[in-house]
Amino acid sequence: MSSPVIIGMKVHCNACEKEFPIGKKQQMLLVEDKPIVCKGCNSELIMSSAQKQRFLGFDNPAKYLMLVSAGLGLLGVIIFGGTFLGLLRSDALVLITVAVTVGGNLVLGSKLKNATKHLMVDLDPKLPRDGESI
Known part of the structure; x- marks a missing residue:
């Protein structure tokens, strides 16, 4: 699956409520259903299927x-x-x-x-x- 790389993409950690930007590598991991590490609480984070569909629907305005x-x-x-x-x-x-x-x-x-x-x-x-x- 080809992953869109979106400039200015941010994520919200539901564990510690921290928001932080993510880059190309982290975006690709999320699309491949692999976890990324939260910059606030160091939890492994995954994207739900609803959030994944939302992410794949984003354009790249920047x-x-x-x-x-x-x-x-x-x-x-x-x-x-x-x-x-x-x-x-x-x-x-x-x-x-x-x-x-x-x-x-x-x-x-x-x-x-x-x-x-x-x-x-x-x-x-x-x-x-x-x-x-x-």
Whole structure:
């Protein structure tokens, strides 16, 4: 099964009530019905089938925002590299690039937070099987 990797994905631990972000590896483990460890209480957490269906229904709203952020970073590297190598001699261009890069990333940060606010699933503690200790 192919797992969607969702930028800004968060989980809620039903054992300790902590919320924390998860990355690609943890998302893939959950889709494969394997547990992940809670960052708050160190419990092994699993996703119910209802939460799994909810997760698989999420889109990836932050993907395009991350591409814009990468573009701003690339612009900054090109301008600063050109200035460092002596190819560009305009201080105004460097100042404008700094302002656009920093301002753009500040705006993108708030947009990213708003776009990923709803991307959360509830995880339950894994119950031990017969014969396993807690």
